[in-house]
Amino acid sequence: MQLIKITSVPLKYTISTENARLTVPQIEPAEMNQKTTPLKINIDTEPVKMRMDSSECLKSMGMKSVADYAKEAPAKTQQTTNEVTAEYVQMGNKMTQPGMTIAEVMREKSLSNTTIETVIGSIPSVKIDMSWEPASAKFDVRRSKSETDWKTAAQEMEFIPSSIRLEIEQYADVIIEYIGGHNYVPPSSNPDYEENE
Known part of the structure; x- marks a missing residue:
């Protein structure tokens, strides 16, 4: 059992x-930023420069400026004064001679000073002073520039x-x-x- x-x-x-x-x-997608600076050209030009000085050439032809006459005036005034003074001294000396009259003195003076001066200055004897500077050109070139900023995807x-x-x-x-x-x-x-x- x-x-x-x-x-x-x-x-x-x-x-x-x-x-x-x-x-x-993917948390953030990839990004690309591009910045471009274009080409730039600056040109600075200077034209031909020419200088001409004809003052000496004109002087040689008898054409003087007011400034030249102003410079020569004092010397010529003194010379003229000396010549007139000497002339009157000579006239006084002749008047002291016996039998000399004023009319005789004037006649001798007119006969002794008969001179003719001619000035021909049509052909210059001095050349025109010429000088010149050539034309110039300056180039300033700024190159083109490209900047790229990459941002990778954050994962x-x-x-x-x-x-x-x-x-x-x-x-x-x-x-x-x-x-x-x-x-x-x-x-x-x-x-x-x-x-x-």
Whole structure:
């Protein structure tokens, strides 16, 4: 007769897994900024410069300026004064001679000073002073310039490892049940006792 019933309860569980993942979300896109300065040329020119000085040439032809006459005037005035003074001194000396009259003195003077001066200055003897500077040109070139500013895309990589989840639904167990009857001592105390004959 079997008195004990043993029941084995197995372990019951659920396993769920997730694979590893690598995500690359793009946060900021790439940008390129370009700044260009164009070519620039500056040209500074100077024309031909010519200088002509004809004052000495004109002087050689007898054509003088007011300034030249102003410079020569004091010297000529002194010379004229000296000549007139000498002339009057000579006239006074002649008047002291016996038999000399004023009319005789004037006649001698007119005969002795009969001179003719001609000035021909149509052909210059001095050249015109000429000087010149050649034309010039200065170039200032500013080269074109290009500046590029690169901004790379900002990216972050996110790694999600694999995961395993174990969910236990039922723990393992052993159930022991006593399926036998009661033992009465003495046996006659069992209500179902029947005495054997």
